[in-house]
Amino acid sequence: MTDGTTLTVYGEGELAARAGRLFDGATREFFCAAADLHTWSRPEARSGFVSRLRSGPTGRLAVRKLYTPAVLADEEQRLHLFDVAAAGGQVRLRAATLPHEAIVIDRRVMILAGRRGPRGREFTITTSSTLVGSVHALMRATWDAGVPLADCLRRETDGLDADSLAVLRALAAGLTDSVGARRVGMSLRTYRRRVAEVLSVLDADSRFQAGVHAGRLGLTGGST
Structure with a gap:
């Protein structure tokens, strides 16, 4: 811990152990921005997310997933995005480099993906309202400039x-x-x-x- 609101973990296993409950605890908004699906989860975790989305309170929970077009190059990732959209989530693509690879949950907690190292990829978890608000604003601006998945596919x-x-x-x-x-x-x-x-x-x-x-x-x- 650095200031009582920030924690750094290494590798997806430690992230799941220390913050996995956060992914299930979203009630208002789940906002994810990443280059592709490999940043955050293994295939089994992805299918679990779609199952929760289908059975969850989609009327209250806004699910937004923002990726670069690289995600469409892999058939497995494409199918996951189709599943997310079919389950009620919103998916957009943005060609420009994303400001952060991050997940923001209910605008109260954020997970930032950092560099990979000997201990695995670095993930920073924070509840600092200043950091969460600043990154969420950047993500939202990038989201607004993105293209809905369906429009990308129609092209x-x-x-x-x-x-x-x-x-x-x-x-x-x-x-x-x-x-x-x-x-x-x-x-x-x-x-x-x-x-x-x-x-x-x-x-x-x-x-x-x-x-x-x-x-x-x-x-x-x-x-x-």
Whole structure:
């Protein structure tokens, strides 16, 4: 302890042991800013957070998660963000460097992520109202300049015309090529060429991945 309100711990294990209860104790606001999901938690902790969010008092608790676009490069992290959004949390991305990697809970306690060292990553926990208020203001300004996750994902389809979007919907529906081609009114050869174009634009490794992406964007169902 330094001044009675600040504590420094090292490594995620010690952070969980000394401050884990804080993550479950949020009642008004849970505000997280990080480069990616690896800053704060292991995969099992992430799934636990989503479960609590789904069953918690979402009407009172505002959950805000702010990341850099690097978080979208990893499929597991992308899916977690989709889950958070589906459970009622707000997710935004900001290309500029974040002022701090931090978590602020109910504007009364803050956890700052520091540098990595021999003892693990350094985390500072504080209830200093001055520090908490200052960092929260910086985070909020960065949040306001961020782009909602859904808007970022929609931009990924900017290179697709109406026919390609129809093909994407067919992929999301899990249709075979022959059935998909008939649904969108294309020859089988043209349909397959369009599928290849869609995969390229979305940087998807498979038709299934492209279909999942379409589902997350709400491009499911319906006919053309």
